[in-house]
Amino acid sequence: METELETPRNRAQPLPPEDRKAMIVDAVIPLLIEHGRGVTTRQIADAAGIAEGTIFRAFGDKETLVRAAVEKYLDPEPLRENLRSIDPALPLELKLRGIVFLLRERFQNVMRIMPVVGHQRPPIPQERTELAAIIAGILAPEADDLNWPPERVAHILRLISFSSAFPALNDGIEFSVDDLATIALLGVAGRPSVLSTPVTTAADAADLGEPGCS
Numbered sequence: 001m002e003t004e005l006e007t008p009r010n011r012a013q014p015l016p017p018e019d020r021k022a023m024i025v026d027a028v029i030p031l032l033i034e035h036g037r038g039v040t041t042r043q044i045a046d047a048a049g050i051a052e053g054t055i056f057r058a059f060g061d062k063e064t065l066v067r068a069a070v071e072k073y074l075d076p077e078p079l080r081e082n083l084r085s086i087d088p089a090l091p092l093e094l095k096l097r098g099i100v101f102l103l104r105e106r107f108q109n110v111m112r113i114m115p116v117v118g119h120q121r122p123p124i125p126q127e128r129t130e131l132a133a134i135i136a137g138i139l140a141p142e143a144d145d146l147n148w149p150p151e152r153v154a155h156i157l158r159l160i161s162f163s164s165a166f167p168a169l170n171d172g173i174e175f176s177v178d179d180l181a182t183i184a185l186l187g188v189a190g191r192p193s194v195l196s197t198p199v200t201t202a203a204d205a206a207d208l209g210e211p212g213c214s
Helices: 019-040 040-050 052-059 064-075 079-084 092-117 123-147 149-166 179-185 200-205
Strands: none
Touching: 019 040, 019 092, 040 052, 040 064, 040 179, 052 064, 064 092, 079 092, 079 123, 079 179, 092 123, 092 149, 092 179, 123 149, 149 179
């Protein structure tokens, strides 16, 4: 009598623990924005394609996972990396557009998460100083032509971008990234320049061969 050999099934290799935790964190971030802290472990498990028990093995409890997700969402390093990718040799108006786009996108993301998870931690002055130093380096070639030192201009750009990210302050009177860049470049009575190509993504802002606004 012939016996039929059973062919072993090909199973996906399990993720290393840190990769698994990162995958779960990525899955929970959009759920937090949509549901806040009321998101369930079942919703998280379904979004991540895992069993609920995997969440508890990886993080211990839901609150620890939520804290990890918020920490990643608020991590300023991706913003720093995108800013560093802006070429200081580009024309000033293009650099301003890229800087304003990235800053406003960052602040809009912060606004999205704060109402649903609360204020996780106060702003750290050192982070503002690091961002200002990066932006100042981008603006350094035009330092002699600026009305303020590059570090001061960096804070002006931050203020403009931050205020434009508040929905309640801008409802019905929204300013585009091009508008904000022109305000920063020329004030309200300077000579206008042509800013025709909109920045729509972080990649556009970083690769300012074809930058623009949101």
